[in-house]
Amino acid sequence: HIATSLPLPSERDHLRPRIDLIVFMIDIKSKYSLKNVETSLAHVDASFFLGKVCFLVTGVGRVNACSIDTNAVCKLGETYCSPVLFCELELEGVRAATAQRLVRMLQISAGHIPGVSALSFVSLMRKSNDD
Amino acid sequence: ESADAQKTAFLLRKAWTLYSVTPLYGFRRARLRDYARLLSAFIAAERQRGLAVEVGVELDIKVALSSLADLRGSQLDQAALLVQLSSRSRASSRNSEDKLVWSGWFCSVFGDDLSENVPEHFTCLPLFLTHGAESYTSLVGSWFQKTFDCCFRRLAISPLNLSWMVAMWAGCKLDRPASAVELVFSVPRLSQPLDISYAIHPEDAQALWDTVQKTPGEITQEEVDVFMDCLYAHFHRHFKIHLSAAKLVKVSTAVAAAHCDGIVKIEHSQYLPGVLMLLTELAISQIQ
Numbered sequence: 001h002i003a004t005s006l007p008l009p010s011e012r013d014h015l016r017p018r019i020d021l022i023v024f025m026i027d028i029k030s031k032y033s034l035k036n037v038e039t040s041l042a043h044v045d046a047s048f049f050l051g052k053v054c055f056l057v058t059g060v061g062r063v064n065a066c067s068i069d070t071n072a073v074c075k076l077g078e079t080y081c082s083p084v085l086f087c088e089l090e091l092e093g094v095r096a097a098t099a100q101r102l103v104r105m106l107q108i109s110a111g112h113i114p115g116v117s118a119l120s121f122v123s124l125m126r127k128s129n130d131d
Numbered sequence: 132e133s134a135d136a137q138k139t140a141f142l143l144r145k146a147w148t149l150y151s152v153t154p155l156y157g158f159r160r161a162r163l164r165d166y167a168r169l170l171s172a173f174i175a176a177e178r179q180r181g182l183a184v185e186v187g188v189e190l191d192i193k194v195a196l197s198s199l200a201d202l203r204g205s206q207l208d209q210a211a212l213l214v215q216l217s218s219r220s221r222a223s224s225r226n227s228e229d230k231l232v233w234s235g236w237f238c239s240v241f242g243d244d245l246s247e248n249v250p251e252h253f254t255c256l257p258l259f260l261t262h263g264a265e266s267y268t269s270l271v272g273s274w275f276q277k278t279f280d281c282c283f284r285r286l287a288i289s290p291l292n293l294s295w296m297v298a299m300w301a302g303c304k305l306d307r308p309a310s311a312v313e314l315v316f317s318v319p320r321l322s323q324p325l326d327i328s329y330a331i332h333p334e335d336a337q338a339l340w341d342t343v344q345k346t347p348g349e350i351t352q353e354e355v356d357v358f359m360d361c362l363y364a365h366f367h368r369h370f371k372i373h374l375s376a377a378k379l380v381k382v383s384t385a386v387a388a389a390h391c392d393g394i395v396k397i398e399h400s401q402y403l404p405g406v407l408m409l410l411t412e413l414a415i416s417q418i419q
Contacts, residue, residue, distance in 0.1 A: 029290075029319075029378060030375065030376045031359070031376070035375060064288075064289050064391070065290065065378060066290065066291050067290040067375075067378070069356075071352070072352070
């Protein structure tokens with residue numbers, strides 16, 4: 001399901017299936033997309049931040065068109081305990097690899113992989129020098 | 132002080148195309164005259180080979196290389212190096228004046244990040260600025276690349292860096308009346324390209340920056356973000372367009388103007404070191 005911002009319209013709440021993973025897309029060329037994501041985050045229930053949220057930064061192939069400070073995005077990931085993935089959708093290989101990663105994460109978040117829960121994402125994010 | 136102003140007057144109010152240059156190997160200040168002769172011979176040879184710069188015009192190109200000792204940040208920087216190409220038409224009389232057809236200069240202003248890590252025999256002058264025909268730029272560039280084993284790359288300026296520039300320069304207090312602060316945005320993904328030009332009264336821009344900046348002399352990313360967000364919000368209130376979704380391509384202030392393709396125009400000598408320091412930093416980050 002794709003939405004341009006949150007919250008989702010309430011009219012379709014009863015028809016909506018369970019949401020297993022929210023991927024927030026940030027276009028590195030658009031400051032507006034970052035602002036949009038920041039305001040949408042406020043509408044997400046806290047329980048999602050236990051491994052069911054991830055940030056996807058697109059357009060990273062073009063460093064010269066960058067309108068966003070990448071440190072700010074990484075900080076966002078840290079604040080919300082969610083992984084930040086960087087990709088370039090215009091490159092077919094990267095696009096396919098990113099899609100595979102997201103599907104894998106979705107399988108884990110939906111509980112389809114026995115023995116691995118969405119909570120593992122949070123522990124994977126902890127940097128080694130924190131221990 | 133006016134002697135300094137005279138020396139640097141040549142670089143004001145001209146559109147300079149920016150390049151980053153890797154350190155020069157085996158460059159020696161004492162040999163400037165020799166280098167000028169070698170470059171001159173190289174240019175003449177290339178033109179003989181048919182790489183004609185101007186068709187049908189008989190021109191002798193004279194090369195002059197000079198050092199600009201004052202154009203640097205600290206004593207740790209190398210002095211700037213100026214290359215000038217002048218022409219004298221063969222047809223005209225002996226006392227006709229040389230006409231400057233191309234200039235380029237290498238400089239480093241507080242470029243310690245690069246120079247402190249560089250081995251012996253290398254000279255760091257990471258920023259290269261040119262004014263004049265592209266064909267001359269590529270001739271001069273080729274000669275430097277062959278002679279000093281260095282590499283030139285066009286220096287592009289990202290929207291993020293442009294917003295730093297406009298925030299910094301809009302806040303500068305000038306001793307003469309300032310011109311408007313202008314931002315030009317290009318709107319992507321439309322069937323016909325659309326450019327939006329947003330002009331702000333210089334005093335309003337300065338007043339805004341004064342309320343945003345907490346420590347004079349220091350600028351943080353957060354302050355630049357707040358400054359830009361105010362400008363975007365103001366525009367959105369009036370026109371219902373989110374400029375933050377468009378691409379910032381050019382900024383223009385009374386201090387200097389910069390374009391994302393790596394073209395800069397410095398209007399005022401008052402903030403010259405600051406502008407060059409920022410450009411040096413951009414050049415170094417492109418090299419590393």
